Structure formats: C-alpha cells, structure tokens
Amino acid sequence: SSSAFTSLLRFPCNMKHLVCILAIFGVIAASVDFSYSTLYDIYDFKGNDVMHIPKCNYGCYVYASTTGEFPQQKDGLDPYAKNLIIEDAKGNNMSITELAQLYDETTGQKKPLDIDWISGPALSVWVSNLNEPTANAFSIVLYVVDKKKAYDFEYAVYDALNMRNIRTDPNGITTVMCALQGFTVMAEKNGASNSVTARLTGFDNALSTNPDGCPPAYISPISDAFAGFNLQITGPIISFAFDHRNTEKLTATLNYIEIQDLKVDGLVSSAGYNGCKKPLNGGVQSFKSPLYHDTDLYTIDTHDQDYNVNVTVRSDFLDDNHTLIIRDVTNNMPYITSASAPIEIYLKN
Numbered sequence: 001s002s003s004a005f006t007s008l009l010r011f012p013c014n015m016k017h018l019v020c021i022l023a024i025f026g027v028i029a030a031s032v033d034f035s036y037s038t039l040y041d042i043y044d045f046k047g048n049d050v051m052h053i054p055k056c057n058y059g060c061y062v063y064a065s066t067t068g069e070f071p072q073q074k075d076g077l078d079p080y081a082k083n084l085i086i087e088d089a090k091g092n093n094m095s096i097t098e099l100a101q102l103y104d105e106t107t108g109q110k111k112p113l114d115i116d117w118i119s120g121p122a123l124s125v126w127v128s129n130l131n132e133p134t135a136n137a138f139s140i141v142l143y144v145v146d147k148k149k150a151y152d153f154e155y156a157v158y159d160a161l162n163m164r165n166i167r168t169d170p171n172g173i174t175t176v177m178c179a180l181q182g183f184t185v186m187a188e189k190n191g192a193s194n195s196v197t198a199r200l201t202g203f204d205n206a207l208s209t210n211p212d213g214c215p216p217a218y219i220s221p222i223s224d225a226f227a228g229f230n231l232q233i234t235g236p237i238i239s240f241a242f243d244h245r246n247t248e249k250l251t252a253t254l255n256y257i258e259i260q261d262l263k264v265d266g267l268v269s270s271a272g273y274n275g276c277k278k279p280l281n282g283g284v285q286s287f288k289s290p291l292y293h294d295t296d297l298y299t300i301d302t303h304d305q306d307y308n309v310n311v312t313v314r315s316d317f318l319d320d321n322h323t324l325i326i327r328d329v330t331n332n333m334p335y336i337t338s339a340s341a342p343i344e345i346y347l348k349n
Helices: 095-098
Strands: 002-011 016-028 035-038 050-054 060-066 084-088 093-095 112-115 123-129 140-146 156-157 174-178 183-187 195-200 229-233 237-241 248-254 259-261 264-270 299-301 309-312 324-328 333-337 346-347
Touching: 016 299, 060 095, 084 095, 095 140, 174 248, 309 324
Parallel strands: 016 309, 156 174, 259 299
Antiparallel strands: 002 016, 002 264, 035 140, 050 123, 060 112, 060 140, 084 093, 084 123, 174 237, 183 229, 183 248, 195 237, 309 346, 324 333
C-alpha cells in the first residue's frame, strides 16, 4: 500500500485565525468505508468485473453523482458510468448514469436507489462493470447508506450540478454531492438567528454524535442574524446541520477559486479529505478522483487589510515524511510543519 497527505484549514474571519488539521491515510482500498455508509469512487470499479456492496446486505439507499453532460456522446451521458450496473439478487438493475439523473422535480432532491433486504445469498447487491478494460473512466461518486440507519435522520440529498435556491428543512440535515474537482455552496444572510455546522461526510455522520469521529469542517459564528456563508469544497460530499429551527436558502455552483478571501468565512482542504478517525478500512481515508491532484496549493489573501492570523497545526496527524508548508507571500517566509516540529504561527499583513 501507499500513503498520501491531506489537510484541512478552517478560517472563521471574525476570529481572524486559521486552524490546520493534517492527516496521513493508508491507501488500502479506494472506497471510504464508515460505520453505516460507504463512498465509492471510479477506482473501485475500474479494472474490476464485479464489486460487492456490503452495506446493502440488509437494505440500503444508493445515491450517485457523475460529472454531468458529455456533449461528445450522442446521449450526452457518461459512457463509462452507463456500463456500471447496480444489480441485486432479485434481478433488479440500474446503471450509475441512470441513478445519477434521478431527481424530485418539485424539490430538486436526489432520488436514491431503494434496495430492500434480500434473504438468502450474502452477496445480495453488486456493481457489474461491462466496460472494456481499456475504456476511459471518469469521476463518479456513489454514496451507499444502511437503510435502517437512515431512518434515524431527517435529511435531504442534493447534487451540486442542479442545486439552486433550495430551502432547508429546519429539522433536518442537508447533504450535497459532487463528482467534479470542486464546488461552492452558498447560504444567504438573513435577520433570523441561526448557526450551522458542516462535515465532509454524508448525513449519517453529520451530527456531533456521529459514530466515526468526523470533525466539523466549518462552524459558523453564532449570531442573532445569520451571516450566511460561501464555502468552497474539494471533495465528493458535505452535510450541513443547522442549530436553530429556521429555514435557510442554499445554492450550489460549480465555481471554485484557489485564491480565497480571509474576510469571508470559509475552509480549505486537500481534495477528498474528510478527517474522520474511525473508518473501517484502517486509519483516515480520503476519497479519490481522476480530477484531484497529488499536491494542493491554495492562496488565502487578506486583500491589503490588516488581519492577525494564528495557524495551529495538530501534529497527531503528521509524521516526519509528510509536511505542510505555509508560506507568507509578503516576505516568502516558509513555515514547515511535521510531527516532530509542531508549530504555532503569528502572521500580520
């Protein structure tokens, strides 16, 4: 197996500081396996004729996302995902491309493939790969969640490809999926009291009591007037849990800007990072995509305004072979972090 490096930066502008969380994860399998759900990427299926889906053994919901339209194809669909067929022991089948296009026309919510428990064979649900071994494969996201566990939550699942001005359920969790390299989720400011916590997971790990030790990626300031947010995500999924029983309006776009403004609440993470401590495949896992890069570079800019910035590195996620370099572009000063040299940095523009 090999290892890779991932990190998370959170920068609430009202506190004027950065928090950096770093993690090392072993690449044992491409899937990201949690207690009650699994995220599959294209590398789980590329080169495999059949892939068993264990979370469906006793019933599950399956959500899919692709990169959108393929204008070079006559039907405009992902040609590889069209030949990835989800099948069960009852003879039911649906391609990942078909599943990714299932939406509720009224609410815009994604519709899952609803698979009931099938008594008998243990390998009751699987994905068959009908593609040629040399066929080009494209980024996909498959989110599989245990059906019984899903009953514990009020939730709605959307795709960043077509999530526009949706109204959140004040009692529920809002989950957004995306198979592209990056996307943005925006919430409008309003005069009602509210705050939100976001985690880079599905709805089954969206709350503080989540079973897999998934940390918050973003926590909004508590205010009598909700300030809204503009979060840029480099990963397959994010879930929002609001603290107060007020409806908020959310929109997702496919815009992603690598230069981010410190005066606006936000987050920066390595592509595919989630930070959860207890996935089942051994250590912290990260989602993979052909669109992600091995090295991530971000610029966080104060736009000539004075900000005092504290950067704290959690060294428990590092080793001496994996470092994070934070460079002050005003004087080219590098700050290099590792497990043996955790640091605190004080920066002023």
